[in-house]
Amino acid sequence: MQRRSFLQGTLAALLLPAFSARAAQPVIEVYKTPTCGCCHLWVDHLRANGFTVTARDVSDTSPYRRKFGVPEELGSCHTGVVGGYAIEGHVPAQDIKRLLAEKPKAKGLAVPGMPMGSPGMEQGSRKDPYDVMLIQADGRHKVYRHVGA
Structure with a gap:
């Protein structure tokens, strides 16, 4: 009986951090058009990097850019919101995580x-340089x- 209790306690100690980490994953809400393939791929990128994503199909993403304060000149094909921040376009997950950690x-x-x-x-293999703004x-x-080529 003691061995069984020990094993259960050890198992719980090993699994608890995994469950806690999963519960603490950032949740991002993404507004995108239903037919945009690159939006689906960006959502997949976020999920592969530990984000929980709620994708919302909308007919037009521009009202969401305005709502969340994204200047038109920085527009792209989808808009996300996480931790009170707007995320516009194909922002890499590592930059979103940095933003959430630094909290500017x-x-x-x-x-x-x-x-x-x-x-x-x-x-x-094509990789054009671009800036995360x-x-x-x-x-x-x-x-x-700056992301190099």
Whole structure:
């Protein structure tokens, strides 16, 4: 009986961190059009990197960009919201995690357009350089990280 209790306790101690980590995963809500294939691939990228994603199909994503304070010039094909931040376009999961860890006073991150090689826009070995932009609280923006080719 003691051995059984010991084994159950050991098993619980091993599994508890996994369950706790799963419960603490960031949840991101994504607004996208139902026919956009690259949006589905970006959602897959987020899930593969530990995010819980709620994808919402909408006919037009521009009202969500406006609602969450994303300047039009930084627009892309989908808009997400996580931890109070807007995430516009093909932002890599590592940059979203960095944003959530650093918690800057900002509106969010954006990858304008649809650069080849960004998450969800992979096309073989082609990788165009692009910038991940930080949308500051006042609406201005600056480079958060440059992604090389």
